[in-house]
Amino acid sequence: MRLVLPNPGLEDRIFSHEDxxxxxxxxxxxxxxxxxxxxxxxxxxxxxxxxxxxxxxxYLCQSHGGGAFLIPYLILLVLEGMPLLLLEFAIGQRLRKGxxxxxxxxxxxxxxxxxxxxxxxxxxxxxxxxxIAWILWYFFNSFQDPxxxxxxxxxxxxxxxVSECQRSTTVDYYFYRVTLNSSPSIAESGGLQWQMVxxxxxxxxxxxxxxxxxxxxxxxxxxxxxxLPYIVLAIFLIRGLTLKGSLTGLKYLFTPDVDELMNxxxxxxxxxxxxYAFSIAWGGLISFSSYNPVHNNCMQDAVILSVITGLTSIYxxxxxxxxxxxxxxxxxxxxxxxxxMTLLNAFHLPEDSITTSNYDTALNHLNxxxxxxxxxxxxxxxxxxxxxxxGVEGTGLAFIVFTEAIINMPGSPxxxxxxxxxxxxxxxxxLFGNIEGVVVPLRDLNVLPKKWPQEALTGVTCAVAFVxxxxxxxxxxxYWVTLFDNFAGSVPLLTIGLFEMIAVAYIYGIDxxxxxxxxxxxxxxxxxxxxxxxxxxxxxxxxxxxxxxxxQAQKELTYLVWDPDSDKFPSLASVPYPSWINAVIFLxxxxxxxxxxxxxxxxxxxxxxxxxxxxxKKSSNYLNFH
Amino acid sequence: MLDKxxxxxxxxxxxxxxxxxxxxxxxxQVRLSIKTALGDEAxxxxxxxxFLFRASLAFAMRNHMNGQQFxxxxxxxxxxTMRVSFWFIVTSxxxxxxxxxxxxxxxxxxxxxxRINSAFxxxxxxxxxxxxxxxxxxxxxxxxxxWLIVFGVVMGAVSAGIIIMLxxxxxxxxxxxxxxxxxxxxxxxxxxxxxxxxxxxxxxxxMSFSEDERFTKx
Numbered sequence: 001m002r003l004v005l006p007n008p009g010l011e012d013r014i015f016s017h018e019d020x021x022x023x024x025x026x027x028x029x030x031x032x033x034x035x036x037x038x039x040x041x042x043x044x045x046x047x048x049x050x051x052x053x054x055x056x057x058x059y060l061c062q063s064h065g066g067g068a069f070l071i072p073y074l075i076l077l078v079l080e081g082m083p084l085l086l087l088e089f090a091i092g093q094r095l096r097k098g099x100x101x102x103x104x105x106x107x108x109x110x111x112x113x114x115x116x117x118x119x120x121x122x123x124x125x126x127x128x129x130x131x132i133a134w135i136l137w138y139f140f141n142s143f144q145d146p147x148x149x150x151x152x153x154x155x156x157x158x159x160x161x162v163s164e165c166q167r168s169t170t171v172d173y174y175f176y177r178v179t180l181n182s183s184p185s186i187a188e189s190g191g192l193q194w195q196m197v198x199x200x201x202x203x204x205x206x207x208x209x210x211x212x213x214x215x216x217x218x219x220x221x222x223x224x225x226x227x228l229p230y231i232v233l234a235i236f237l238i239r240g241l242t243l244k245g246s247l248t249g250l251k252y253l254f255t256p257d258v259d260e261l262m263n264x265x266x267x268x269x270x271x272x273x274x275x276y277a278f279s280i281a282w283g284g285l286i287s288f289s290s291y292n293p294v295h296n297n298c299m300q301d302a303v304i305l306s307v308i309t310g311l312t313s314i315y316x317x318x319x320x321x322x323x324x325x326x327x328x329x330x331x332x333x334x335x336x337x338x339x340x341m342t343l344l345n346a347f348h349l350p351e352d353s354i355t356t357s358n359y360d361t362a363l364n365h366l367n368x369x370x371x372x373x374x375x376x377x378x379x380x381x382x383x384x385x386x387x388x389x390x391g392v393e394g395t396g397l398a399f400i401v402f403t404e405a406i407i408n409m410p411g412s413p414x415x416x417x418x419x420x421x422x423x424x425x426x427x428x429x430x431l432f433g434n435i436e437g438v439v440v441p442l443r444d445l446n447v448l449p450k451k452w453p454q455e456a457l458t459g460v461t462c463a464v465a466f467v468x469x470x471x472x473x474x475x476x477x478x479y480w481v482t483l484f485d486n487f488a489g490s491v492p493l494l495t496i497g498l499f500e501m502i503a504v505a506y507i508y509g510i511d512x513x514x515x516x517x518x519x520x521x522x523x524x525x526x527x528x529x530x531x532x533x534x535x536x537x538x539x540x541x542x543x544x545x546x547x548x549x550x551x552q553a554q555k556e557l558t559y560l561v562w563d564p565d566s567d568k569f570p571s572l573a574s575v576p577y578p579s580w581i582n583a584v585i586f587l588x589x590x591x592x593x594x595x596x597x598x599x600x601x602x603x604x605x606x607x608x609x610x611x612x613x614x615x616x617k618k619s620s621n622y623l624n625f626h
Numbered sequence: 627m628l629d630k631x632x633x634x635x636x637x638x639x640x641x642x643x644x645x646x647x648x649x650x651x652x653x654x655q656v657r658l659s660i661k662t663a664l665g666d667e668a669x670x671x672x673x674x675x676x677f678l679f680r681a682s683l684a685f686a687m688r689n690h691m692n693g694q695q696f697x698x699x700x701x702x703x704x705x706x707t708m709r710v711s712f713w714f715i716v717t718s719x720x721x722x723x724x725x726x727x728x729x730x731x732x733x734x735x736x737x738x739x740x741r742i743n744s745a746f747x748x749x750x751x752x753x754x755x756x757x758x759x760x761x762x763x764x765x766x767x768x769x770x771x772x773w774l775i776v777f778g779v780v781m782g783a784v785s786a787g788i789i790i791m792l793x794x795x796x797x798x799x800x801x802x803x804x805x806x807x808x809x810x811x812x813x814x815x816x817x818x819x820x821x822x823x824x825x826x827x828x829x830x831x832x833m834s835f836s837e838d839e840r841f842t843k844x
Contacts, residue, residue, distance in 0.1 A: 140773035140780075151765055159759040195773075202781055209787045213795070341659075348707035351661040455792060 004509040013105045014095055017519050024294045031096065032215050033291055039219040041301065043288055046226035046429025047279050048309050051131065051398075054426065057277070058317035059393035060269050062253050065260030070314070072261065072270035077310050080540045081274040083532035084497060086302035086525075087504055088280060092289035093298050094516045098440035099283030102290075106508045112599030113503060114441055116496050117283035119592040121437035123488035124282070126465060127481045128434065129207065130472040131395070132427045133199040135420050137179055138399065140199075142416035149174035150407045168570030171407075175399045176478075176562040183475040184563040186483070187578050190475030197473045200466060208462040210428065211435050214454045215291060218432045225429040230312075232422035233319050236415075240322030243409070249325015252388045253317060264547075271544045276489065277309055281496035284433030287440050297521045299529075320397070327405035328387035335382035342377050394485075395478075398423060435461065479559055487585050491552075492592035494545040499596050501538045510534055557581065645725060646704040646715045652725040653715035654732075655756040660710065663752035671710045675746075676703065680714075682745045683735075687716060687726070690734030695719050732758050 015023070023029050034040045061069045095102045100114030141148050152165035152173060160166060165173040176182045183190040210221040240246050260266050279285065289298060333356065340354045347366060354362045367374045392401060398419075406415045439457050442448045448457050472480055504513060510530060518524045560572035567573075646653060656679075661668045669675070680701040687696040696719050706712040716731050718724040735742070735755055743753050750760035 137773070140776040143776050144768070144772045154762050154764060158761050158764065160762070198777060202777060202784075205781065205784050205788070209784050209791070212788060212791050217791070344709055345657065345711070348709040348711060350708040350710070351659060453795065455795060 003506055004511070005507050007107055007507055007509075010106070010508070013108075017516075020094075020096075020294045020519075029096070031291055033293075034215065035219060037296075039215075039222065040288065040292060041304065042222045042226040043215070043219060043429075043432065044285065044301070044305055045308055046222050046426075047284055047288070047433035048277060048305060048430075049226075049229070049312050049426060050277075050279070050430035051423060051426050052273075052277060053309075053313050053316045054320060054423065055394055055397040057273060057313045058253065058320040059397070060273055061317050062321070062389070062392070064263070064266040064269060065257035066252070067254040067256035068258050068260055069266065069270065072267045073274065073313075074310060076267070076271045076274045076540065077306055079532060080271060080537050081278050081280075081309075082302055082306045083529060083537045084275075084280045084501070085278055085285070085305060086299055086529065087501065087533060088285040089289040089298040089302055090513070090517055090520065091504060091508075092286035093292050093294065093296060093520060096290045096294075098287045098290065098444055099437060100441040100444040102286055103503065104444075106503055109600040109603050110499075110503050110507065110596075111603070112596035113496060113499050114283065115445070115599060116492065116499075116592045116595040117281060118438055118441035118445075119595065120488065120492045120496065121282045121284065121434050122465075123484060123588060123592070125431060125434040125438060126469050127472065127484035127488070128427065128431060129203050129465070130200065130469055130477065130481055132207075132424065132431070133196060133203040133469075133472075134179065134395070134399070135423045135427060136202055137195065137199045138403070139417065139420035139424060142413055142420060145413050147403075147407055147412050147416055148178070149403055150412070164564045167564075169400075169404070171400050171404045172570060174403075175395075179399075180478050181475050182478055182562045184561055184565070185575060185578075186476050186479035186559065186561075186581070188476060192470065192473050193475060193477070196477065197470065200469055200473055204462045204466040204469070207428065207431055207435060208458055211432060211439075211458050212455050214439075214458075215288070215436075218436075222429055222432065225425040225432075228425045229422045232418050233316060235418060236422075237315075237319045237322065239409070239415070240319060240326065243322065243326040245326045245329025246322035247325065248329055248384070249321040249323070249388065250318065252325065252385075253321040268544055268547055271540055272490075272494075272548070275494065275497065275541070275544070277313065278306075279430070279433055281493045281500060282433060283437035283441060287436045288433065295520055295522075299517070299521055299525065320392075323405045324388060324392055324401060327401060327408070328384060330405075330408050331387050332382050332384050335380050339379050339382065342379065346373055346377055479561070482559060483581070483584065484588060488588040488592075491545070491549060491589045494541055494548065495593040495596070498538060498541045498545065501533060501541070505534045505538070557585075646702045646713060648705055648713055650713060650715060652728060652731075653713050654728070654735075654758065655711060655713050657709065657711040657754040657756060658746070658748065659752040659754070660746075660748070663748050676706075678745060679703075682738075682742045683714065683716070686734045686738035686742060687731070689738050691726075691730065736761060 061073075091102055095105050097105060098114075099117045100111060103110040103113040149171050152161035152170050154160070155162050162173070164177060180196070181190070181193050209217070210225075211218045289296075289301075292298070336356050336359060340356070340359060343349070343354055343363065343366065344351060347370075363374075390401075402419060403416070406412050406419065409415050435458070439448070439461050442461070443450055443457060448460065452460075471477070474480075504510075510533060513533075514524050514530065557577040558574045559577060561575050563569065563573050563575075648655070658671065660671065677698065680698045680703065683701045684696040684698055687700070688694065696716070700717045700719055700722075701714055702717065703712050703714045716726040718726055735758055739750065739760060743749055746753055
């Protein structure tokens with residue numbers, strides 16, 4: 001017998017295998033169902049493949065040793081990602097409830113895990129949809145030629161561009177000033193940016209209609225949102241490979257640096273990326289697999305999904321870096337041309353005398369013959385490595401690097417529309433899982449009445465969420481989004497994932513779980529899965545969690561601001577957070593993580609109070625009887 | 627007499643040449659980047675092109691200072707380099723010893739910049755008048771921002787979709803409730819029948835017995 005904590009009454013709370021067989025035959029369940037297996041797989045693929053695959057994984061891959069990063073990534077995919085996936089799929093399919101229902105069925109003390117999942121899904125969904133709103137804004141603005149971020153606006157004299165745009169670049173100005181109108185600090189809210197409010201409204205309305213009848217509408221929408229990104233990535237791959245400089249980018253991405261494997265940070269980042277990429281602990285996967293038929297082969301699904309996620313990450317990274325290589329080459333060549341022009345103008349040489357190939361020799365020759373003139377000239381430093389590595393992560397990749405590359409491609413509006421539609425599809429399909437992880441627990445917890453139709457549930461959730469996300473439509477909105485991204489989506493997910501594994505392995509019982517899987521798919525999970533669930537995956541998550549918390553606690557809390565008055569402009573300045581941010585961080589990261597133990601404690605208190613009352617009543621009844 | 631006139635002319639031209647020099651306070655430096663602008667179709671810079679330049683500059687001066695008949699000879703060029711850059715100054719047509727001041731020259735060039743550029747198939751960047759900032763073209767502003775149009779289309783489509791979904795679900799529910807009274811009537815009839823034939827059915831369906839089982843569980 002393996003270690004299992006005592007869990008009385010478990011059989012009463014869950015369906016037995018015979019009940020499940022009967023329900024399957026009679027189709028007596030009133031839960032929604034997938035129309036076909038393809039819808040289910042596409043929904044899960046869409047959920048797992050999100051914007052992070054485009055703008056987080058390529059950066060990690062390149063900064064942690066290129067091709068060598070694939071080794072820790074794939075190892076942790078198999079050791080950490082796949083077992084967690086199968087765990088969530090199997091438990092949802094077996095217990096046939098949403099995330100709150102599943103944990104409540106395993107043990108009422110564990111309802112906190114479901115509540116924490118819901119809170120995390122809600123917080124992540126709020127800022128994720130803000131990103132969708134920004135993508136929508138760029139999408140709406142892509143239907144014009146020339147693209148609005150290709151030119152700076154003029155100042156009053158019409159002699160120069162606006163100073164802020166002149167000192168930085170057109171794309172920076174368009175993102176930080178025209179789109180967001182960012183204030184210089186998180187404390188200055190500066191009022192609402194009405195264009196952003198409209199885009200947020202559009203974003204929440206689109207989600208609302210796609211999910212209006214639950215999975216019966218979202219299941220149809222995923223045919224587009226899950227497949228279109230792959231097509232667009234293929235188009236961009238072909239276009240990217242024909243651009244000059246794409247191979248430079250690919251070389252930069254994949255050149256392996258085996259020394260990076262010795263760096264523990266590489267393994268930590270790989271582990272964290274696998275964990276977040278699979279959208280584990282959001283509660284959506286459990287919900288989705290609970291709509292499956294009982295005998296669906298969830299083990300096969302877990303393996304398929306892991307393979308697809310891994311391959312898609314590499315595919316997206318390839319496409320991304322062809323475009324990054326193109327942009328870096330363009331900028332480098334412009335830089336060299338400017339330096340050549342400076343030399344030509346200073347020495348009155350004919351235009352063709354210095355080209356990119358003989359630039360260095362010519363410079364040396366002129367430096368030796370007239371060094372004083374050379375010293376007086378203003379040369380720009382053209383560093384290809386720096387150009388390849390700047391701004392390639394997060395929003396910077398999509399809204400600055402890519403938009404800049406697109407304006408240099410012939411036929412820019414087409415590429416812009418394609419790119420932002422791809423990002424939209426990636427984001428919306430992730431949001432389906434997100435909203436599932438919020439609406440279903442709210443209904444199970446009776447926060448939203450069970451009698452309401454699905455349309456009302458979706459509508460109310462979207463409306464309330466829209467009002468809350470107006471926080472991100474302020475001028476300081478981008479700093480709030482970054483705050484949420486750093487704190488709501490990191491520690492709580494790891495804690496919940498850890499609790500999930502412990503709950504299934506040690507409270508539900510790994511033996512019972514094996515029997516369930518044998519009942520569902522016909523054979524017991526192999527020893528690999530069992531060891532992963534009981535030891536390997538929990539330890540990996542614990543290590544990542546501890547290291548993450550330790551490094552965060554040691555770092556000073558700073559954030560990057562767009563401040564035209566700072567010295568570092570046009571680079572983002574690093575500024576410390578105000579002190580009241582600590583309270584916000586506690587709300588974002590602490591409350592969901594602490595929900596699990598706090599709920600268990602609260603329930604313990606209530607149960608002991610009830611028992612005391614019962615004892616008092618019994619003894620008083622006894623007395624009355626006598 | 628002739629000697630004197632010749633001498634004065636030489637003096638005048640000599641004086642004019644001396645006044646035109648690099649960093650002169652009365653003129654400007656011009657830089658042409660023909661190969662950058664035109665690539666393979668670049669023309670060679672020769673005396674004829676220089677003549678065209680002087681003529682177009684005279685044209686610009688005439689446009690700006692109405693009434694004064696500037697000629698090609700009023701535009702004096704010096705310090706031509708291989709880069710294709712040179713300095714020029716402008717003399718007054720009424721008195722060749724007088725130079726037109728920088729502000730007037732700058733204003734004239736600004737006014738006719740487009741015409742000068744197109745005479746040479748060049749742009750503001752490739753035909754550079756050093757220290758004269760070009761007047762940048764204003765960006766085309768659309769009467770309605772295009773993004774608002776796309777936003778309207780998307781929101782309209784989505785709102786229409788939502789309304790259609792809600793209406794169809796309401797209609798479906800109404801159909802169900804219309805069917806239900808019919809089903810309920812059927813149920814009532816069967817129940818009435820079972821009540822009438824109650825004795826015959828008792829042995830087969832013992833619902834009451836199975837219900838008791840639940841209550842007596844201790």
